[in-house]
Amino acid sequence: MGRTNEGGGAGWGGGGGFTPDSWADKGNRKRRQRGHAAAAVQRQPSPECDIEVPERLLSSYEQLKHYHLVERCIHVPVREGTEEEIMLVHSSEYLEVVKSTQTMNEEELRRVSENYDAVYFHPNTYRCAKLAVGATLQLVDSVMSGKVCNGMALVRPPGHHSQRNAANGFCVFNNVAIAAQYAKRRYGLQRILIVDWDVHHGQGIQYVFEEDPSVLYYSWHRYEHQQFWPLLRESDYDAVGQGKGKGFNLNVPWNKVGMGNSDYLAAFFHVLLPVAFEFVPELILVSSGYDSGIGDPEGQMTATPECFAHLTHFLMQLANGRVCAVLEGGYHLKSLSESVCMTVKTLLRDPLPQISGEMAPCLSAVESIQNVRAAHKPYWKCLMYEEATPLHNLSTKSQQMMEAELIQTSTHPTAKQVVGTTNSDEAIKTDRFLESHMKKILFPVPPVKTASAIVSKVDAHLLPISVQVEMEMNAQELKTLVSAFDAELVKEEKALLSLQNVLAVLDKILKKKVCNGIAESSVASVSTTFALKHCFDFGLQRVLCIVVGDMDLELDLDDGKILLMNICQKQQTEKTNSKYHISLNWKEDAGRNNFFCAVLGFILPVAYSYQPDLMIIVIGPNRSLGVNAISLLTCLLQGLAESRILVVIQDTEIKLVQSVAKALSGVSTPDFGAYAPAFQENFLEIKRLRDQLQQEWKMLRCSVKDWISGN
Template sequence: MSVFVLFIAMASGTALIYDDEMTSYKLLWDDPICDIEVPERLLSSYDQLKHYDLVDRCVRIPVREGTEEEIMLVHSSEYLEVIKSTQTMNEEELQRVSKHYDAVYFHPNTYRCAKLAVGATLQLVDSVMSGKVHNGMALVRPPGHHSQRNAANGFCVFNNVAIAAQYAKRRYGLQRILIVDWDVHHGQGIQYIFEKDPSVLYFSWHRYEHQQFWPLLRESDYDAVGQENGKGFNINVPWNKVGMGNSDYLAAFFHVLLPVAFEFAPELILVSSGYDSGIGDPEGQMTATPECFAHLTHFLMQLANGRLCAVLEGGYHLKSLSESVCMTVKTLLRDPLPQISGEMAPCLSAIESIQNVRAAHKPYWKCLMYEETAPLKDLSTKSQQVMEAQLTQTSTHPTAEQAVGNTNRDEAIKTDKFLESHMKRILFPVPPVKTAASIVSKADAHFLPLSVQVEMEMSAQERKTLVSGFDAELVKEEKALLSLQNVVAVLDKILKKEVCNGIVDASVASVSTTIALKHCFDFGLQRVLCIIVGDMDLELSLDDGKILFMNICQKQQTEKTNSKYRISLNWKEDTERNNFFYAVLGFILPIAYNYQPDLMIIVIGPNRSLGVNGISLLTSLLQGLAESRILVVIQDIEIKLVRSVATTLTGVSIPDFGVYAPASQENVLEIKRLRHQFKQEWKMLQCSVRD
């Protein structure tokens, strides 16, 4: 029999801030540059959130105006007065003022809406920092990341995210804020404001094309690392071709942002959430599908104790924008993640950009200290032939003329149809219970989070029925039978999607895991990632790709022992701090995403080379894969470990991964050796390997 403790979805944990009034301004004259910045950007996003029943699951926070004092945390009083004056202007006067700036239009309601955008962003920061919610999203308009101290720019009036960072530092005394800008345009306004400030780490990827794409700035390149005390705290990843997709974006996170961010240890994350970097957008011309933003959000939620504020920036294909907004909010609500689509192989241009960023930032970050220093090539120069070809294909303005032509209208319709079918494939119901556990002793169950469904012992008849389907020779002993019972009881619920994930006490983990893996393939799974932490051997054939077996162990393995589907990682743990970030981000995670498993099994065996913090980090980051289906099998019960892993799986809170420590030279050499050995077989490693 089983005792059920139902998991209640954390609907109260995510804020959503939106107000129809921010749709009350629009372009009043013909302007092919600005005509894509329309009220429907907000309306379609909010309607799609309602369609997926996400609005009711969020905490609604009222919108307020940003005050003049708050706006002047970033902008000058002179600039503020100019924007205020637009409230009483006629159309001719508005048009004249708009021409003073690059790609901006004004309306009598612009000032009011811009103040609401600032206030909504600050309301979100207050809600997160006060603990009212864990995280949230502000759907605002106008956007902000291009605007500067004395200038509107690129549809942006007040720099919402920059104001939020200054506000959080002043009101809450924060000393480390991470701003992640995944809009397809460079947020030069944020860069200018914080380029000398080491308390704000700014990361931006953006369409650059060797300075041929708007905003056409030399300081948008990879070697613009910040100035004075801010050197190393400005990270630009320039995309030098269109068509960047899911694997390119993930590679930039694995090999640049996440290592630096974990070392930086932010207290708050602000996301400039521009979705013109998504598929079908006429501005970006990139190919990232909406679920990619779910995975990016998931990674960021592992930082700053989950305190994350996403603020809308760009996004001009309404279907792509609205679906991507929904995937972001679903992830903030801690729904299981959909599998990410597409081949996991970053393109050569992405590899070049990422490696150059790593080289440029080597002097400033311990996580990059062992990287080679020379960039692959100077991205600021190009052959005349390539330059001419680029100029014939790429607009030098944020809006290309062809965006309103017949060709682009046809492409937009094609994208709409693709997304309609694509989202039906990847969206799935959330299991009523998120996490299950099977514990031998009822007394041990009390230290699990209340949200866990506990599977208690079976009767003798239930055990007999269970074992009848397996090799009885393997489970003759009572101890082995109990272990198998625990593993299969939870595994079956995961496979049937009755629960999302689980944790199991298995005193004979090797036998139980071997049978569990065979059970997975009988069920119809094609790929299972099995990571064993400690000394344990499984008698299984691994050559057909159905199992990717990774062993994190203390004993030294020879290079010949490794093969594509059997990888041994010899790791020496820092007993006082967590040095496992280097291995997880730089090796394990890229391979796992390359493999795209249907299920993950993590087995904690004897003589393990990882402590609780390292195991929690591994479990937490891997939850983005396999629709978050993950089974953790622990051979030797340790209360602290079980509690940490269970907390990680439930998503009740972000576990403490411990103090960041740079990897030892011995560990770095081990990872480098493995990267070089497997770089051709697992393409996601190539961004961190130099030939």
């Protein structure tokens, strides 16, 4: 499935495992131990596999239809992968073994299956696995040829564990690894990013590319100090790659269960996104496993479905939006299907739902983040000023040892000790929670994405087609509103016109008739103050206001209804930096964009900690940021406040207006310009603000020192 260039649909790639008698047939399912090895308790042998089932695809597809997402997608025809394509990753000997299973009886299939870890062959396995490969490659072709912008392939069997000569962990052919090799060979790509958010480590992908600097592989996974499957030392944070590939393998090991939305976002902000923007990928492949979501019996994590929407949104700001998501794991059907839908909605550029839960990563997550940053500091400019040192005495180790001792001395293991077993009561509770939760976070998509009120220099035809130009408000209604705010302003025609522009767009946003908008104002400070008052009269509780340039706003910031962030050139006094009034002094790198550090390492973590109902970005005089940096800021902030953003521009310039309109409308990803690492003085400014504010805004924490000082 993929979104078209016009934003109208998504290309759909589905293949493998739709029929009940295909891979892991219902009548002959088996399962080997695949879970928490620290418990030293083996599961009872079972003749059936109760998790990697055809219903995984069927339930996901049905939920997509329920949300009317399938009809908005472009169907990408599915074909079988060829033997030549499969051998881009796998050996001919292994291919012949898999091919031979087509004619085997049950006993022969059992013997072949026992040669591998947690893989069970059926006579239909080979064809389904080839369809999974072919569907993935068809999606890559559709995206790279420009037929669609992005897409998702719902396939079985999954692939990220399979290796050159071995099936592994339900995986037969490594769909994503084959796709990366295929894209390099067919399209001459030199930089491919693979993001693996499955809860298990995709060691198969790591092995293929660990010496290859053209592929950046990122994986977070349940690890628990090598006590969780696949039980590999090379799944830890210090496995950074080999030879020329050093620095191009990023493992974020989760050493405890229960990781949730804030932990996943923190890993993106402080590890993946800085490195990815520096890497500048030409294509993004997602090993899209949803066993890292809430309720999954394998993962035992707590991330809710909308978290995957936010992760997808961030990835879409890279590689000109060329994202191919390929299904891997996910074994709680309701959690899986809702998470798939959230991913597809985001690929279609629907506004994002507000993310749930407290925005504060746990200590164990921060430990892992610090270790990854320390391990990769020698390889990436974005980390070169960091004071990251590896931690060896982690907080989870002593707890884990005590649990292991308790289990080993017990003669009758309880259900709690056998981590990973399915609890039907818990599954039902998760179903009920998700049913209620999705009703709370989902909302109708506005008929228009972006509204504009720009009257000088920029003609309407210069804006993206999807941008709607607003007409004037009723003059009497406007004067009534303005009089209540400041009676003198009614007499000033220039100010009244500016307020009219801003209010025309803001009103549409507040009433959810549009997602976002852009307005010109010759008196931006007055217009912004007026807009904020209008927001609170409308009933909003929290507004994030980011001012770019020199501008003084007389606002009451004590009650927390406004978080004011000023990005400026002039030095501000120390007293201006408080929880709700932050001054970021920034020196821009002429000709290149060095603002990535500030957006990813500071602005986004603070904004996600605050969780605003609306965002206002004000671009005033003497701005310290160029067009590319402002576009980056505008794009990345759209994950917040149900994507509701108002951009107010004082000094209208054509290039700036066009770039911001492009960023808001999502017609295509704006050019953020060449990446540049932050100047040391800029980094020190970020560090100063982090040290000062991390207790208030907990998503800023990326080291244990930060975490401890903030508690």
